[in-house]
Amino acid sequence: MKGSEAIIKSLQDQGVDVVFGYPGGVLLPLYDELYDSDLKHILVRHEQCAAHAADGYARASGKVGVCIGTSGPGATNLVTGIATAHMDSSPILAIAGQVATGLIGRDAFQEVDTLGLTMPITKHNFQAMHADEIPGIIKSSFYIANTGRPGPVAIDLPKDVQEEEFDYKNDFQIDLPGYKPTKKGHPLQIKKASNLILNSKKPVILAGGGVIISESSDELMELSKVINAPVTTTLMGKGSFSEDHPLSIGMLGMHGRKVANMMVDECDCLIVIGCRFSDRTTGKVDEFAPNAKIIQIDVDPAEIGKNVSIDVPIVGDAKIVMSSLIKAIEKLKQKKQSGSSSKWTKYISDFKINCTPRLSYEDVPLKPQQVIKEIRNTLDDETIVTTDVGQNQMWMAHYFTTKIPRTFLSSGGLGTMGFGFPAAMGAKVALPENDVVAVCGDGGFLMVSQDLATIKEYDIPVVICVLDNRYLGMVAQWQKLFYNKRISHTRLGEVPDFVKLAEAYGVKGERVKKPGEMEETLKSALKSGEPTLIDVVIDPDEILPMVPPGCGITEIVGEYKVEREVPGEIPYRAPHIGEDGD
Amino acid sequence: MDEKRIHVISALVLNKPGVLQRVAGLFTRRGFNIDNITVGASEQENMARMTIISHGDENVLEQIIKQLNKLIDVVKVRDLDPENTVKRELCLIKISTSSEKVRSEIIQYANIFRGRIIDVSPETLTVEITGAPEKIEALIDLLQGFGIKQIARTGATAISRGMVE
Ligand SMILES: Cc1ncc(C[n+]2csc(CCOP(=O)(O)OP(=O)(O)O)c2C)c(N)n1
Numbered sequence A: 001m002k003g004s005e006a007i008i009k010s011l012q013d014q015g016v017d018v019v020f021g022y023p024g025g026v027l028l029p030l031y032d033e034l035y036d037s038d039l040k041h042i043l044v045r046h047e048q049c050a051a052h053a054a055d056g057y058a059r060a061s062g063k064v065g066v067c068i069g070t071s072g073p074g075a076t077n078l079v080t081g082i083a084t085a086h087m088d089s090s091p092i093l094a095i096a097g098q099v100a101t102g103l104i105g106r107d108a109f110q111e112v113d114t115l116g117l118t119m120p121i122t123k124h125n126f127q128a129m130h131a132d133e134i135p136g137i138i139k140s141s142f143y144i145a146n147t148g149r150p151g152p153v154a155i156d157l158p159k160d161v162q163e164e165e166f167d168y169k170n171d172f173q174i175d176l177p178g179y180k181p182t183k184k185g186h187p188l189q190i191k192k193a194s195n196l197i198l199n200s201k202k203p204v205i206l207a208g209g210g211v212i213i214s215e216s217s218d219e220l221m222e223l224s225k226v227i228n229a230p231v232t233t234t235l236m237g238k239g240s241f242s243e244d245h246p247l248s249i250g251m252l253g254m255h256g257r258k259v260a261n262m263m264v265d266e267c268d269c270l271i272v273i274g275c276r277f278s279d280r281t282t283g284k285v286d287e288f289a290p291n292a293k294i295i296q297i298d299v300d301p302a303e304i305g306k307n308v309s310i311d312v313p314i315v316g317d318a319k320i321v322m323s324s325l326i327k328a329i330e331k332l333k334q335k336k337q338s339g340s341s342s343k344w345t346k347y348i349s350d351f352k353i354n355c356t357p358r359l360s361y362e363d364v365p366l367k368p369q370q371v372i373k374e375i376r377n378t379l380d381d382e383t384i385v386t387t388d389v390g391q392n393q394m395w396m397a398h399y400f401t402t403k404i405p406r407t408f409l410s411s412g413g414l415g416t417m418g419f420g421f422p423a424a425m426g427a428k429v430a431l432p433e434n435d436v437v438a439v440c441g442d443g444g445f446l447m448v449s450q451d452l453a454t455i456k457e458y459d460i461p462v463v464i465c466v467l468d469n470r471y472l473g474m475v476a477q478w479q480k481l482f483y484n485k486r487i488s489h490t491r492l493g494e495v496p497d498f499v500k501l502a503e504a505y506g507v508k509g510e511r512v513k514k515p516g517e518m519e520e521t522l523k524s525a526l527k528s529g530e531p532t533l534i535d536v537v538i539d540p541d542e543i544l545p546m547v548p549p550g551c552g553i554t555e556i557v558g559e560y561k562v563e564r565e566v567p568g569e570i571p572y573r574a575p576h577i578g579e580d581g582d
Numbered sequence B: 001m002d003e004k005r006i007h008v009i010s011a012l013v014l015n016k017p018g019v020l021q022r023v024a025g026l027f028t029r030r031g032f033n034i035d036n037i038t039v040g041a042s043e044q045e046n047m048a049r050m051t052i053i054s055h056g057d058e059n060v061l062e063q064i065i066k067q068l069n070k071l072i073d074v075v076k077v078r079d080l081d082p083e084n085t086v087k088r089e090l091c092l093i094k095i096s097t098s099s100e101k102v103r104s105e106i107i108q109y110a111n112i113f114r115g116r117i118i119d120v121s122p123e124t125l126t127v128e129i130t131g132a133p134e135k136i137e138a139l140i141d142l143l144q145g146f147g148i149k150q151i152a153r154t155g156a157t158a159i160s161r162g163m164v165e
């Protein structure tokens, strides 16, 4: 068998039915093999989009997404997408062509040190020097990418290795003596955690992306009910806990919900699950959850105590650990240890009502809140939304109610502009039955707009909503807030006409300007089953309240506009709950 | 708890191309110090042992070990207890020798330190010495006055005493 054939066979053995790629000189053998293969290949228009599409595919489905690029510039174009997946623990496999083995190291045409470039941004990477290594490398790559804490794997694939013939045998074993992810939590730690939780009066749960990855939303729901604790999430954790549940207090952090930031500050026990304590989540670390004992559950031991010091660490898979924790707590409860009471949850729900953000605005140009409200009203719960990066992302994170896991996809860790649209493309390919909507900024969308060609050619009916403020809005927001309103190089100007841009690619283009139009336009776009771009002209001056960098998360600046003003604000701080012991 | 000290980390790694780069890259990227690093074959086939000497507080050490463990090609990592560890280094020192008198003095020093003369030329002598890094420092200090032309040190490697793992 030839190396190139082995690649395709090995991918198919892993259940891969689609790859996103872009060919080039050193990939000719592989592409020649693809010519009569039944493995579906989607030709993107930029390798970055192949990587983001594979990432979107992975995030939406939980399966490994595969992307392919040629040597040199193809590989460097993949790099942003690989790094994006790495930061958010998304399992993708990136296959990059390489110059023939005999040319490696000689600065050959289109040679780049892909192995070196991707080393710090992958969970692991391989270089296949002989064709007979390919089946083992691909099998190991899938195993590494999607077990333990998932992450991207890259394979460097020289041209001659693709052409080399070898005896294909199906009996290779995965041999990775240095890789043994921990699954079960340590029983002693679980016992400690249960006691701590039941001795606390004001517990809060912070759920990160790990809850979604480990598919443990049911356990999370049960845990929160059993211990009477409200749940906040990180950006990556959005969807792990339904945001319309009474115990949900929304997203935490720099752009978090006021109630979440305040309650984490207030709580006496914080149970953190699958979360790496990003600075965007914690704000100033020294002031993070100052009154709380912290329990951290994570499958990656290196995350324990990396940024925040932890009272009770539990290393293990979130799903398994939470189940054990729930059992342990229920046992203790029978011995009548009480834990948190309805007093705490009542206090929180009152506080929450008081700072529920206002979404309805009749203004023209449109307020983003109104746009997001209309988007939410239109979509069913299973619709997958992706965001780009910037204000559009934070508005969506803050205002958009996400109800189920894997339906809110966003570049959290790397904050990669240009992620939203290709990720939506990948998600739609993974789950064609689900509606998929990308909410992008005008700046970020323009970084990847060429892939309108891809959704047209392959008929991938995603709907792209471009929140058109003609600014690099998030950077302009910081300039307004922290740099004396000196709007330096963040104005995008009047071009392009996004509707015409879409039409140039044969994609339907629509424009929305007034309240009510978003709902109508989005509804018919989804119904049409055609790829559509909606240019949403919004108010460039709207600012989302935020916590300035370096501040504690209670120090929110900007007016936090609330849905209804309640006379006699609920006092922040509820010391009475802890003290009288209930 | 956050007292800075020297740590001797012993890591069993797969003997594959790129492993050193993975480890070195990890230290650079995460801002960990490497005072010195040695690599060589181990008792197990296909595996090499790396000895890394680093300094930092306990939290840093904990992170270093956890991050090393995360590398797929790293099989086992130990922070060796300084009380129960033997550290050895090899050093080659080339010295200019102007006169016969100087030569014999150098040879005497080398003998005291259980060093050996491994190369002689009309203008130079080369001393080989192994031992704990402090011993090597001491000899270098002594020889400094004669005009050292070149020093080549391996960096320390280390192993735990007795049955201590
Ligand atoms: C690739 C990349 N370059 C630069 C940035 C820095 N950055 C973060 S948000 C932002 C502005 C985004 O503007 P736009 O896409 O129009 O979104 P808006 O904030 O206006 O919603 C920029 C430039 C980034 N995150 N990613």
Ligand SMILES: [Mg+2]
Binding pocket: A441, A442, A443, A467, A468, A469, A470, A471, A472, A473
């Ligand atoms: Mg913009």
